Amino acid sequence: MKRDIPITQNMIDGYGRINGDNDIIHYDHDYALKRGFRGTLLHGPHMTAFAAELGARYYGAEWLKRGHIHTKWVGPCCPGDVFSVTLDESGTLEALSGGKVVLAGSATLNE
Amino acid sequence: MTRPSEIKPREGSVTGTTYKQYKEGQSLGPITFDITPEICDEYFDTLQADRSLYVLDGRQAASPTVLLPYMTVPIYQTYPPNQGIVMAELDMQWSAPLWADELTTIVATGKVLRKFEKRGRHFVQWEAIFCRSDGSELARLTNTFHIPE
Numbered sequence: 392m393k394r395d396i397p398i399t400q401n402m403i404d405g406y407g408r409i410n411g412d413n414d415i416i417h418y419d420h421d422y423a424l425k426r427g428f429r430g431t432l433l434h435g436p437h438m439t440a441f442a443a444e445l446g447a448r449y450y451g452a453e454w455l456k457r458g459h460i461h462t463k464w465v466g467p468c469c470p471g472d473v474f475s476v477t478l479d480e481s482g483t484l485e486a487l488s489g490g491k492v493v494l495a496g497s498a499t500l501n502e
Numbered sequence: 503m504t505r506p507s508e509i510k511p512r513e514g515s516v517t518g519t520t521y522k523q524y525k526e527g528q529s530l531g532p533i534t535f536d537i538t539p540e541i542c543d544e545y546f547d548t549l550q551a552d553r554s555l556y557v558l559d560g561r562q563a564a565s566p567t568v569l570l571p572y573m574t575v576p577i578y579q580t581y582p583p584n585q586g587i588v589m590a591e592l593d594m595q596w597s598a599p600l601w602a603d604e605l606t607t608i609v610a611t612g613k614v615l616r617k618f619e620k621r622g623r624h625f626v627q628w629e630a631i632f633c634r635s636d637g638s639e640l641a642r643l644t645n646t647f648h649i650p651e
Contacts, residue, residue: 402548405548406571409506409548411505411507412506413514414587415585416585416586419630432588436573439567439594440548443550443565447556448555452558455558455563455596456596456599457560458566458595459594460567461591461594462591463590499593
């Protein structure tokens with residue numbers, strides 16, 4: 392199964408409001424460019440949370456009682472990208488953004 | 503209601519922690535905070551979530567990842583963050599639902615597991631455990647991030 396989510400700075404700002412951080416790499420485009428990125432960065436845990444909803448879809452109620460998610464954030468996702476995340480039958484998660492893998496991991500159930 | 507910003511030192515508002523200052527084995531917390539229905543609702547919005555996926559026995563549960571905005575509270579309260587921290591990895595598992603229709607008091611504790619250098623970057627790996635106020639465990643996680651220096 393798959394989710395495609397177009398990313399905007401407004402979405403990053405919205406996560407920032409609830410996350411309560413002030414890490415300018417998420418909000419200051421010029422700073423992000425200086426750090427070598429294409430633009431500001433979607434928060435890593437925000438990516439994980441987008442991916443985790445596939446776990447809820449796939450595993451149903453059991454996901455809420457004994458879910459287990461592992462994610463490595465391996466690349467940037469910036470405003471203007473589409474965050475495209477897939478979960479396969481083995482529990483493997485992968486997300487692409489800007490044509491590159493940005494998240495890899497798994498969503499499974501604990502025993 | 504406890505918003506993460508009320509209990510999480512913010513980048514730029516405090517002197518950030520250098521790589522040298524992190525100590526392996528350092529215990530973190532305990533820190534107590536409340537997750538409210540308002541927070542659960544706002545969090546659902548940020549995920550563009552389908553709330554119907556989070557109903558258990560007819561009752562609205564929160565997204566289990568609603569703890570993520572609070573994730574760094576234990577470590578940042580002990581080691582205030584500097585600007586430009588980049589998250590690298592997360593392993594999170596939960597063992598009970600967190601309900602979206604009630605206030606849940608959470609007690610978070612943790613420990614710095616290790617710090618290491620890789621490809622010229624300075625990484626810190628740490629763990630956190632989130633329990634209800636009665637001591638029953640809700641979730642635990644291990645997080646790795648790198649610090650610009």
